[in-house]
Amino acid sequence: MATDPADAVPVSGVGFGDYYRAHAGPLVALSLLRGADLVEAARLAQDAMAVARRWMDLVGTNAAVAARDTRAPVVTAQALRSWTCRMTVGGGCGICRPAHGTVPALLGRGSTDALVQARTVVALAPLAELNERQLNVTAFRLAGCAPGAIGYELGLSVPKVHRTLRHVGKLLEDPAGARRAGGAETPGGTEGAGAAGGSAEADVRCAELLGELTAALDPVLDLRAGLDEVSCAIGADGTTALRAPVPPLWNLGPALPVPPFGAPVLRSFAEPTPSGVRAYAAGLARCGAQEREAARGGFPAVELAAVRLGAVFALQLERFRREAERSGTRAARDEFPAEDARAFAVALAQDAALAAPMFDAVEDLGVARRLGFLAGSLAHDGPWTNEVSYDGIEASLALAQFRRAAVRAALRASHRPGADTSPRSGGSLADALTQSLSNAHRMILQLGELNSDLSRAESTLPDGYYVDMTRDFDLHQSFHADLALGVDAVRDALSQP
Secondary structure (H helix, E strand, C coil), X not given: CCCCCCCCCEHHHCCXXXXXXXHHXXXXXXXXXXXXXXXXXXXXXXXXXXXXXXXXXXXXXHHHHHHHCCCCCCCEXXXXXXXXXXXXXXXXXXXXXXXXXXXXXXXXXXXXXHHHHHHHHHHHHHHCCCCHHHHHHHHHXXXXXXXXXXXXXXXXXXXXXXXXXXXXXXXXXXXXXXXXXXCCCCCCCXXXXXXXXXXXXXXXXXXXXXXXXXXXXXXXXXXXXXXXHHHHCECCCCCECCCCCCCCCCCCECCECCCCCCCCCCHHXXXXXXXXXXXXXHHHHCCCHHHHHHHHHCCCHHHHHHHHHHHHHHHHHHHHHHHHHHCCCXXXXXXXXXXXXXXXXXXXXXXXXXXXXXXXXXXCCXXXXXXXXXXXXXXXCCCCCHHHHHHHXXXXXXXXXXXXXXXXXXXXXXXXXXXXXXXXXXXCHHHHHHHHHHHHHHHHHHHHHHHHHHHHHHHCCCCCCCCCCCCCHHHHHHHHHHHHHHXXXXXXXXXXX
């Protein structure tokens, strides 16, 4: 799973059965690596695979479109595999939640076998002292993510990702020695040739670890029964059928082809004082069960799912633009090298390609295409160049415009018959969305001015003229984070009994 010669092959050429048989076991192993028990690990793998099954036709369509546009990213088996790893690490999405007291069909061959449990524990022993962040970095590296893509997934700086990988590699090579050294990660702010060599050695040892885990699980997993269970979770019309009586707020279907949690959320961006949608969610959480039920009845799930995806992608893009701008200085250039910047941008573009049907359903603004241009430009330009800056601003504009269109759609839905309009301590959903709409207007204006300034500097001003590309980063990031985290908080509040 850490290395795959088919990484550059579109997943449309791979049948889902082949994909499942190749990756269900490693996904279970990744959850075990992070501390889940065997039953929970199998459930998470089944959950992620069910959504992967739902997306196979969509991925094939996007790959065909990308083949006609050489600058657009091709959605590969690696992209889908990284996404299923993300879903597993993030706790799943509730599609294949088995009834109480049962186990997933994937564990049909002796899930309590003592020998298998012992072999699994032995394989995991070297990583027993890793913290949550280190385990997450290791899990995504085992899934084949490049360091830049891991930074995208986990909201970490690229130097920190490299340091963590070097530490894990040394731990796997000499567990006792690493413990004697106190388990500290290698210090240092920049990454050179030594870091690349250390990462390559760590990759070999990570691949060996994954092989041990998968071999230990082989006598346990019933891949045929697991595949049947996942297939049964997807109806004939392509929609999901939950196996448990849990009221779904985010049920996949034609109107909602992409789960709203189909992109990383960086919780470190949360403001200490909730505002906007987060303030509405805080008020909702203080309500009684009857009031929450009333709010659930008119909840604009599809519209807010689109809002959330747009906000998360915009937040990730602002992170990229900030790091790319910093890398233009000689002192910081090695901290965000071109190969890591491209891996970050490609991961973002792949997510946008998978979400393209939702973007287009709201308004055809070319979001996925713009992010594809950004990833493509990094194939031959450094992240600090004007060409990449242009593509980054154009992509930010497209996402801000989508965000505005999605919020408008959610605002209209919040006024439709059946929607709950009762006042709460955190204000109404309509008030929160109206505030977000004003924020979107302001961002679009500021991004347009920045684009004009860069264009003017390029065409009419003397060499050496500097345009401050970092202005408004903090403000825009806080707007996006408030919206994305607010929708999450609303979902959590409405999920309470």
